Structure formats: C-alpha cells, structure tokens
Amino acid sequence: xxxxxxxxxxxxxxxxxxxxxxxxxxxxxxxxxxxxxxxxxxxxxxxxxxxxxxxxxxxxxxxxxxxxxxxxxxxxxxxxxxxxxxxxxxxxxxxxxxxxxxxxxxxxxxxxxxxxxxxxxxxxxxxxxxxxxxxxxxxxxxxxxxxxxxxxxxxxxxxxxxxxxxxxxxxxxxxxxxxxxxxxxxxxxxxxxxxxxxxxxxxxxxxxxxxxxxxxxxxxxxxxxxxxxxxxxxxxxxxxxxxxxxxxxxxxxxxxxxxxxxxxxxxxxxxxxxxxxxxxxxxxxxxxxxxxxxxxxxxxxxxxxxxxxxxxxxxxxxxxxxxxxxxxx
Amino acid sequence: xxxxxxxxxxxxxxxxxxxxxxxxxxxxxxxxxxxxxxxxxxxxxxxxxxxxxxxxxxxxxxxxxxxxxxxxxxxxxxxxxxxxxxxxxxxxxxxxxxxxxxxxxxxxxxxxxxxxxxxxxxxxxxxxxxxxxxxxxxxxxxxxxxxxxxxxxxxxxxxxxxxxxxxxxxxxxxxxxxxxxxxxxxxxxxxxxxxxxxxxxxxxxxxxxxxxxxxxxxxxxxxxxxxxxxxxxxxxxxxxxxxxxxxxxxxxxxxxxxxxxxxxxxxxxxxxxxxxxxxxxxxxxxxxxxxxxxxxxxxxxxxxxxxxxxxxxxxxxxxxxxxxxxxxx
Numbered sequence: 001x002x003x004x005x006x007x008x009x010x011x012x013x014x015x016x017x018x019x020x021x022x023x024x025x026x027x028x029x030x031x032x033x034x035x036x037x038x039x040x041x042x043x044x045x046x047x048x049x050x051x052x053x054x055x056x057x058x059x060x061x062x063x064x065x066x067x068x069x070x071x072x073x074x075x076x077x078x079x080x081x082x083x084x085x086x087x088x089x090x091x092x093x094x095x096x097x098x099x100x101x102x103x104x105x106x107x108x109x110x111x112x113x114x115x116x117x118x119x120x121x122x123x124x125x126x127x128x129x130x131x132x133x134x135x136x137x138x139x140x141x142x143x144x145x146x147x148x149x150x151x152x153x154x155x156x157x158x159x160x161x162x163x164x165x166x167x168x169x170x171x172x173x174x175x176x177x178x179x180x181x182x183x184x185x186x187x188x189x190x191x192x193x194x195x196x197x198x199x200x201x202x203x204x205x206x207x208x209x210x211x212x213x214x215x216x217x218x219x220x221x222x223x224x225x226x227x228x229x230x231x232x233x234x235x236x237x238x239x240x241x242x243x244x245x246x247x248x249x250x251x252x253x254x255x256x257x258x259x260x261x262x263x264x265x266x267x268x269x270x271x272x273x274x275x276x277x278x279x280x281x282x283x284x285x286x287x288x289x290x291x292x293x294x295x296x297x298x299x300x301x302x303x304x305x306x307x308x309x310x311x312x313x314x315x316x317x318x319x320x321x322x323x324x325x326x327x328x329x
Numbered sequence: 330x331x332x333x334x335x336x337x338x339x340x341x342x343x344x345x346x347x348x349x350x351x352x353x354x355x356x357x358x359x360x361x362x363x364x365x366x367x368x369x370x371x372x373x374x375x376x377x378x379x380x381x382x383x384x385x386x387x388x389x390x391x392x393x394x395x396x397x398x399x400x401x402x403x404x405x406x407x408x409x410x411x412x413x414x415x416x417x418x419x420x421x422x423x424x425x426x427x428x429x430x431x432x433x434x435x436x437x438x439x440x441x442x443x444x445x446x447x448x449x450x451x452x453x454x455x456x457x458x459x460x461x462x463x464x465x466x467x468x469x470x471x472x473x474x475x476x477x478x479x480x481x482x483x484x485x486x487x488x489x490x491x492x493x494x495x496x497x498x499x500x501x502x503x504x505x506x507x508x509x510x511x512x513x514x515x516x517x518x519x520x521x522x523x524x525x526x527x528x529x530x531x532x533x534x535x536x537x538x539x540x541x542x543x544x545x546x547x548x549x550x551x552x553x554x555x556x557x558x559x560x561x562x563x564x565x566x567x568x569x570x571x572x573x574x575x576x577x578x579x580x581x582x583x584x585x586x587x588x589x590x591x592x593x594x595x596x597x598x599x600x601x602x603x604x605x606x607x608x609x610x611x612x613x614x615x616x617x618x619x620x621x622x623x624x625x626x627x628x629x630x631x632x633x634x635x636x637x638x639x640x641x642x643x644x645x646x647x648x649x650x651x652x653x654x655x656x657x658x
Contacts, residue, residue, distance in 0.1 A: 039640075039642075039643055039646075042640050042642075042643070043639070043640065043643060046637060046638075046639070046640055047637060049637075050637065131642055134640075134641070134642070135640070135642070187516050187519060188552075189551065189552075190516060190519070214546070214550060215550060217543070217546070217547070218546070218547035218551075221543055221547045222518065222547075269635050272634045272635060272641050273631050273635070273641075275641035275642070275645075276631060276634055276641040276642075276644050276645050276648075279641060279642050279645035279646075280617070280627070280645040280648050280649060281610075281614060283645060283646070283649040284613060284614055284616070284617050284649065284652065285610060285613055285614070287613070288613050298605075298609070302601075302602050302605060305601045305602065305605055306598050306601060306602070308375060308376060308378075308379070309375075310372070310375070311372065311375055311463075311467065312463070312601050312602075312605040312608060313368075313460055313463070313464070313604070313605075313608050314368060314371070315605050316605050316606075316608035316609040316612060317608075317612070319605075319609050320609060320612040320613065323613065
C-alpha cells in the first residue's frame with residue numbers, strides 16, 4: 001500500500017476517485033497487515049457516511065442488469081449528484097469478478113465523471129464479500145456519492161445479503177413466467193420493493209404487460225412488508241428508454257414514504273445490529289469451523305446420524321464436548 | 330421419574346401410551362439429571378423411528394386448526410393406523426401450552442384409542458422447544474405411530490422450525506385476503522406443500538373458491554419447490570366435511586411423488602444434518618450468549634454502532650476479543 005489511511009481519508013473526503021479506489025483495494029486485501037489499516041480507514045470515514053440511498057438490484061443472468069444500470073445510473077447522475085455502482089457476486093470467489101468485471105458493458109456510465117463503478121470483490125466466503133461491500137459503501141458515501149447501486153446475481157444467498165445492506169431492493173425479471181424463473185430462488189421475490197419486467201420493447205411489449213399485471217395481482221395476496229410499502233410492479237425497456245424515469249420516481253416515492261414513516265432509519269439501525277450480530281457469530285463459530293480436526297469429526301458424526309446410529313442432538317453434544325475439551329470422541 | 334429408560338423403552342415399544350407420555354415428560358424435563366436419562370431413551374428408540382409421514386400444520390389463530398386436525402386426524406386413524414398430534418408453540422414459554430392445551434377442543438380425537446395428543450411443551454428457547462418436539466417424534470414413531478401431525482401457530486419463526494422437521498407442510502388460510510393475512514409472516518406461504526382455505530361453508534363457499542383460485546394463479550408465478558411438487562390449493566370445511574378426504578389424498582399423492590423422486594429420504598437426511606449443525610452452533614454460541622457480562626458489552630456496542638461511532642464489524646471484533654481473552658473492552 002502506497003498511501004496511509006490518513007492520506008486515503010483526506011483524498012476520499014475531497015472526492016478523489018483514485019483515493020477511493022485505493023481505499024477499496026485496501027479493504028479488499030487479504031494481507032493480514034492491511035486489515036488494521038483498512039479498519040482505521042473505515043473508522044475515519046464512518047462519520048461522513050450514511051447520507052445516501054442504497055439500492056440493491058438483482059435478477060438472473062440475461063435479464064439485462066448491466067443495460068438497466070447503465071440507463072438508470074445515468075438518470076441519477078443527472079438529477080441527483082454522484083452515483084456509485086458496486087457489485088456483489090459470491091461466485092466470483094473463483095472467477096474473480098464475473099459481473100461488472102467488464103466495464104465496457106457500461107460505456108456511458110464508465111465515462112461519466114459523476115459515476116464510480118467497482119467490480120465485484122473476490123472473496124472466499126459470503127461473509128467476507130459482504131463485509132467488503134458494506135465497508136466499500138461507507139467509503140463511497142464518505143466520498144460524496146449519494147446514490148449507491150449494489151448489483152448482484154439472482155441466484156440465492158447473495159440477495160439476502162444485499163437486501164440486508166440496502167434501503168431499496170429492486171428485482172429485474174423477464175416476462176414469460178416459466179423457465180426463466182428457475183433461476184430465482186424462493187423468497188427473493190418477497191424481498192423486492194419493486195419488481196421490474198425488463199425488455200418490454202418490440203414484440204415483447206404485450207407479454208411484458210401481461211406478466212406485470214399477473215405479478216401485481218399475485219403480490220397483493222402476499223403478506224405486507226414491514227415498511228408498509230406496496231411493491232411497485234412495472235415494465236421497462238432500457239432499449240427504448242420506456243419507464244426508466246418511472247423507476248427513478250418509484251425510488252424517490254419510496255424514499256419519501258419510509259423517511260416519513262420512520263422505517264428508513266429503523267431499517268438501517270436494524271441492519272447495523274444484524275451485521276454486528278452476524279459478524280460476531282461468524283467469529284465465534286470460526287473456533288469450531290476453522291478447525292480441520294473438528295470438521296473431520298463433524299463429517300463422521302453426520303454420517304452416524306444419517307445411518308440412524310445416533311440422534312442429531314446427541315451428535316452435536318459429542319462434537320461440542322470435543323470442541324470444548326479437545327478430547328477425542 | 331418412576332421408570333428407568335429401559336422400562337420406558339419396553340413400554341413404548343409395546344405401544345403403551347402411558348409409557349410414551351412418561352417418556353415425553355422425561356424429554357421435556359428441565360432437571361439436569363433427567364437429560365442423560367432422556368438421551369438414553371431417545372437413543373434406544375432411534376432404531377425404531379422414521380417409519381411415518383410427518384405433517385406440519387400451521388395457520389393464524391382463528392383459522393380453525395383444531396377443528397381441521399380433529400377431522401383430518403380422524404381420517405388417518407381410520408385408514409392408516411395410529412396418529413400422533415404434537416404441538417409447537419414458542420409463545421407458550423410463558424403461558425405453558427396455549428395451543429392444544431385444552432384437549433376438549435378435540436373431543437373425538439381425544440377419545441380415539443388410535444390417536445395420541447400431546448400439548449405444546451413449554452420451553453425457554455425456540456431451540457429447546459424444537460429439540461423436545463424432534464425427540465417426541467422419535468418416541469411416537471417408536472411407539473408405532475405412522476402419522477405425526479405437528480401443529481403450530483402461523484406467526485413466524487416456529488413455522489420455519491416445524492418445516493425443518495416434517496415431510497409435508499400444510500398451511501391453513503382464511504378466505505378474504507387482507508386483514509387476515511397480516512398474521513402470516515413473509516416466506517411462510519412459499520414453504521407450503523398445500524394451501525387450504527378453511528371454513529368454506531355457508532355464505533363463505535364462493536369467497537373461499539375465489540381465494541383458492543387466486544392463490545393457485547399466484548403460486549405458479551413463484552419459483553418451484555426443490556421437491557418438484559406443485560403445492561395443492563383447495564378449500565375445505567371441517568363443518569360440512571367438504572374436501573377433508575381431498576387433504577388426505579393430497580398427502581398420499583405427495584408421499585408417492587417424493588418417495589419416487591427420492592426427495593423424501595433426501596429431505597430427511599438434510600433435516601438431520603441441519604439439526605446437527607444448528608444444535609452444534611447453538612451450543613458453541615451459548616459460550617457467548619449465556620454470559621451476562623458479554624451480553625452487556627454487546628448491548629453497549631450495539632448502541633455505539635447505532636450512534637455511528639464504530640462500524641458493525643469493528644464492534645463485533647471487539648466483542649470477540651473480549652470473549653476470547655476475558656479482557657475488558
């Protein structure tokens with residue numbers, strides 16, 4: 001690392017994107033000696049953070065996330081100052097950044113000086129990726145970005161993670177329920193504050209409208225959100241620009257709704273508490289789950305449970321004893 | 330405890346309901362000296378367990394769970410041998426058994442010699458109640474009960490717990506979406522293998538049918554279950570007896586479906602592994618969360634996070650250090 005946390009902080013505070021990039025690189029580093037520096041930097045930036053709307057955007061591959069963000073992010077950067085686009089992709093632990101890795105997919109945004117784009121950090125664990133993303137949000141906010149878009153793929157756990165770090169969760173969907181839906185895991189749809197049917201252009205317009213109406217009807221059957229926001233459902237086309245403004249208006253209307261009813265702050269406080277609790281649990285559990293010998297015993301006991309030789313609870317108690325006393329089981 | 334685990338086991342094995350009751354009382358006991366005896370009993374019964382269909386039944390208060398179970402359980406006991414009805418109600422930690430506490434609500438079932446009814450165990454934690462219920466299932470199966478009905482209230486976490494210990498999950502709902510839905514938490518509906526609109530009698534028949542159709546339409550928009558079972562939706566009336574047979578047929582058809590595609594066994598194995606893992610994690614975490622001093626520090630750090638003085642991650646790390654070294658933070 002060339003720069004000290006102090007220097008990075010000064011740069012970030014003054015809105016220097018090079019310092020911001022370098023700061024995020026520090027956060028993403030696996031070198032143990034970088035961790036303390038990263039903590040120091042996050043700690044410094046923390047008082048400047050929070051003044052933004054954090055928007056999660058998800059959808060299965062092929063739904064058109066990049067194209068949507070390209071247009072959508074552009075709208076924000078015209079009206080509302082600076083936009084940061086971050087990506088979360090747990091699968092990139094292997095591929096090192098499969099989404100947003102190619103900035104050329106977002107030509108206009110990438111050259112917009114009000115927009116900061118950061119590809120997905122590689123991480124060994126979902127928890128690791130989560131932390132890096134959360135801390136990157138803090139740095140971006142400290143750098144004056146007032147809209148944070150967090151992109152992720154619609155394939156499961158990463159949505160739950162992103163949902164727990166954003167104010168607004170937007171789900172992009174293809175029209176034509178059926179095969180395309182397979183990629184979306186159960187529970188994701190219920191987390192959405194807006195459900196947007198993409199590619200509503202050309203021959204697809206009618207199909208998209210039908211899908212939107214069906215989802216609208218379906219959603220009212222489902223339990224209300226704790227924020228009392230009725231999820232918006234509409235079609236859009238990044239190609240024709242149709243309803244892209246609608247998406248922006250929806251966010252603004254949501255922001256007003258949850259700021260008035262107090263849920264905006266309440267949600268952020270709950271998220272903070274949850275992250276504290278989750279991180280703490282992860283640290284405590286690592287005492288067991290980072291121990292190869294205990295993991296071996298866990299595997300053995302799993303097999304014993306499956307073979308019906310021992311109950312799940314008995315097996316857990318034996319493992320816990322081994323963990324506590326370092327004894328053999 | 331009057332009887333030894335050996336004596337209880339012999340009684341349970343021979344189908345003696347008094348021994349079964351006494352065995353479950355042993356499992357539910359809070360006396361530390363009973364735990365080892367209970368473990369021994371469960372361990373003995375384990376090889377005889379598993380040969381049953383485990384059915385979870387949930388719905389908000391007022392949906393008619395007891396009446397449904399009264400009729401439904403009766404059907405099973407005619408065709409398919411012995412039925413055990415267990416209840417899970419985490420709220421009863423205080424009230425000591427608010428559901429199924431009053432056996433008189435199930436007059437016919439209560440006097441049916443093929444039916445065993447057991448009120449909700451009181452427990453301090455959801456985990457404790459879960460364990461007691463899981464172990465009670467093992468005892469009931471060892472006693473020859475081939476249908477296990479696990480009743481719970483439709484108010485949140487207890488469903489997730491029950492879902493993870495049953496083969497089939499049935500959600501009872503009232504017609505007239507709206508206010509009645511408020512009690513059902515998000516995600517519960519997506520867990521259901523069957524969605525049954527109750528009280529479809531008298532003036533209510535049409536409303537119930539409309540509701541059933543709406544849910545049917547809505548469900549096809551949602552992602553498929555891992556067991557490839559399309560959730561059944563129908564109306565029923567415990568009063569007129571309408572479709573009660575349908576419910577039984579649905580279960581039989583489901584059983585056939587998941588036994589053929591292998592999901593029945595797969596699901597049970599996954600449940601066993603999950604219970605092992607959950608119990609183990611609970612035990613490990615209790616080292617922190619049962620420590621009053623550390624909990625006090627956790628509260629303090631939560632406040633510091635909310636006040637923006639420290640990041641969630643930093644707060645978690647400090648707590649972990651305190652936990653590890655017994656140092657002050």
